[in-house]
Amino acid sequence: MQLEAALDDYTESGLGVMVISYDSVEILKSFSDRNGGLRYTMLADPESEIIEAFGLRNPNPEPGSRGDGMAFPGSYIVDTNGIVQEKFFEQDHRIRTTHETVLLKTTGAGGGRRTEVQLPQMSFVAFASQDVITRGNEINLVVDVALPDRMHLYAPGSDYTAVDLRVAESPMLRVGPLELPEAEMLYLEPIDETVPVYHDSARIQRTFTLAPAYEDSTLELDAVLVYQTCDDEICFPPGEYAFTFEFDVTALDRQRAPEAIQH
Amino acid sequence: MHRPTLSVLASLASLAGVVMLSSPTLAQDGFGELPASSANWTTGPEIGQRIPDIAALDQNGIRRTFDDIKGPNGALVYFFRSADW
Numbered sequence: 003m004q005l006e007a008a009l010d011d012y013t014e015s016g017l018g019v020m021v022i023s024y025d026s027v028e029i030l031k032s033f034s035d036r037n038g039g040l041r042y043t044m045l046a047d048p049e050s051e052i053i054e055a056f057g058l059r060n061p062n063p064e065p066g067s068r069g070d071g072m073a074f075p076g077s078y079i080v081d082t083n084g085i086v087q088e089k090f091f092e093q094d095h096r097i098r099t100t101h102e103t104v105l106l107k108t109t110g111a112g113g114g115r116r117t118e119v120q121l122p123q124m125s126f127v128a129f130a131s132q133d134v135i136t137r138g139n140e141i142n143l144v145v146d147v148a149l150p151d152r153m154h155l156y157a158p159g160s161d162y163t164a165v166d167l168r169v170a171e172s173p174m175l176r177v178g179p180l181e182l183p184e185a186e187m188l189y190l191e192p193i194d195e196t197v198p199v200y201h202d203s204a205r206i207q208r209t210f211t212l213a214p215a216y217e218d219s220t221l222e223l224d225a226v227l228v229y230q231t232c233d234d235e236i237c238f239p240p241g242e243y244a245f246t247f248e249f250d251v252t253a254l255d256r257q258r259a260p261e262a263i264q265h
Numbered sequence: 266m267h268r269p270t271l272s273v274l275a276s277l278a279s280l281a282g283v284v285m286l287s288s289p290t291l292a293q294d295g296f297g298e299l300p301a302s303s304a305n306w307t308t309g310p311e312i313g314q315r316i317p318d319i320a321a322l323d324q325n326g327i328r329r330t331f332d333d334i335k336g337p338n339g340a341l342v343y344f345f346r347s348a349d350w
Contacts, residue, residue, distance in 0.1 A: 005343070016338030020319065020331070025348045030324035033348035043334050044348070045321040055317035056309040058344055062302045069302065073344040076308060081339040084316045084331060091308040094299055095346060104341070173294035213295025265349055 003132065008101035009042050015109045017079065019043065024050050024071040029265075068265045079108050096138045096214050102131035103142040103209065110205075113144060117245060123231045123238050124149050134250045135221070137214050140178075143167065143247060145206040145227055152233045154199035157185035162197065163230035163240035167206050170224045174216045178209035216251065223247040316342060 005021065012019050019042045025033070027046045034040040045052070050071040053059050058076075063069035075098065076091030088108055090099040106112045114133035119126050124147055131142040145167055149155055158164035169177045183205060185198035212221065225247060230240040310316050319331040319342070334340060 012341055013336065016336045018334045018336035018340040019343070020329075020334045020340060021343045021345065022319070022321070023345050023347055027322050027324060027326050029347075029349050031326075034324045040324070043329060044324045045319065045329060046323070047321055052317065052319055052321060053344070056344070057307050058309045060302060060346075061305050068350070069346070072346045074306060074308065075345045077341055077343040078310070078316065079339065080316055080335075080342055082335055082337070086310050086312050086314055086316060087339065089308065089310075089312060093303045093306045094296065095303060096300070176296065215295035215297065265347065 003101055005042055005101060006037070006040050008105065011101070011105050011112065015105065015111075017108075020045055022047055022052055023073065024048055024053060025265075077104065079104070090140075092140065092211075094138075097140060097211050098138060099140040099209075100132060100135075103140055106131045106142050106144065107207075113142075115248075117247075119243060119245065121229075121241065121243060123153055123233075123241075124155065124229070126227065128225070128227075128245060128247070130247050130249070133248070134252055135212060136252055137212050137216050140209050140211045141249075143169065143208050143210065143223075143225065147200070147204045147206060147229075149200065149202055149204075149231065153231050154188060154201050154233070155204060156230045156232075157182060157198040157200060159185070160195070160197040162232075162237075163228060165200070165204070165206060165230075166226075166228040167208050168226040168228060169208055169210055174213040175223075176211045176213070178211075181207040212251065219251050221249040221251055223249070 005019070009019060021042060022045045024047055026048045030044040030046055034044065047053055050059055053071070053073040058073040060069065060072050060074050063072065074091065075095055076089065078086050079088040080086050090104055092098060102112060113129040113131055115129060117128040126148065127146045129144055135141055147155060156162040156164050165182070166180060171177050183200070185200060187196050188199045189196045210223065223246065225245055227243045228240065231238050321329065323329045331340070
């Protein structure tokens with residue numbers, strides 16, 4: 003979603019919002035007005051002082067050209083002391099992490115339509131940061147695994163099959179690395195081994211990005227959850243469960259400032 | 266979008282006497298080349314580092330600072346290229 007629509011979610015999470023660019027106050031006011039009066043704070047940095055202090059000035063545009071002074075786009079989540087907690091930057095400016103993804107990764111809450119699956123030894127709920135996406139968006143996929151008492155799920159780092167969320171790559175998709183919580187080390191007395199596992203629950207995540215060249219109005223993303231569990235008596239064979247994330251794909255629309263105040 | 270398979274490319278290459286390199290698909294994917302404006306990419310402060318002081322005029326011409334905008338849990342500080350284009 004656009005920032006205006008996400009603003010209440012940021013506020014409810016206790017996060018202030020400030021947006022910085024090399025635009026003048028006039029350009030920012032025009033942008034706000036033609037978007038219905040935006041509620042978030044936009045800061046004008048036309049001399050690129052803040053942009054340069056951050057080390058974000060894009061050196062590529064020719065001096066005096068339209069883009070001279072602009073920032074590499076991206077965002078930070080910082081604490082009240084200004085210490086960076088998370089950062090979201092993409093080298094290709096056509097790709098952006100959505101606010102749904104930022105909020106989901108920062109607060110753990112949010113996300114779209116849930117798929118619930120009950121397996122013999124565990125259950126999971128799968129969802130994405132949002133169900134309506136745009137080309138170039140970085141979207142977060144989440145699988146929340148729930149384990150019954152005394153059942154554990156293997157993390158990477160042992161001879162057991164490690165949990166994984168496989169997502170089919172294609173020329174129209176970039177798939178990010180698997181993101182897992184820190185595992186607990188469990189000592190297995192019968193075999194005198196210590197293995198990395200999860201108990202109770204674990205959130206498995208991966209991001210993906212849809213290519214700017216993607217043409218369809220929907221996306222079906224095939225995924226496979228790979229897992230192996232044991233309880234305190236027996237180990238179960240590794241399993242794979244195939245399912246699909248479904249998305250609607252929409253277009254972004256763009257509009258320029260009135261000519262007199264353009265860069 | 267139809268793309269020739271690797272085996273077809275290899276056959277054509279051998280006919281032409283050209284050495285085929287591996288990983289032919291990257292230039293054909295839906296992401297294309299990185300834009301020229303993406304060169305010399307920098308991303309600013311890292312996790313754990315403090316951001317520089319922020320003080321500037323907002324869209325209403327009012328001087329604002331990080332401290333008066335932040336919330337009880339901190340803030341989203343978001344840089345974008347332009348509101349104009």
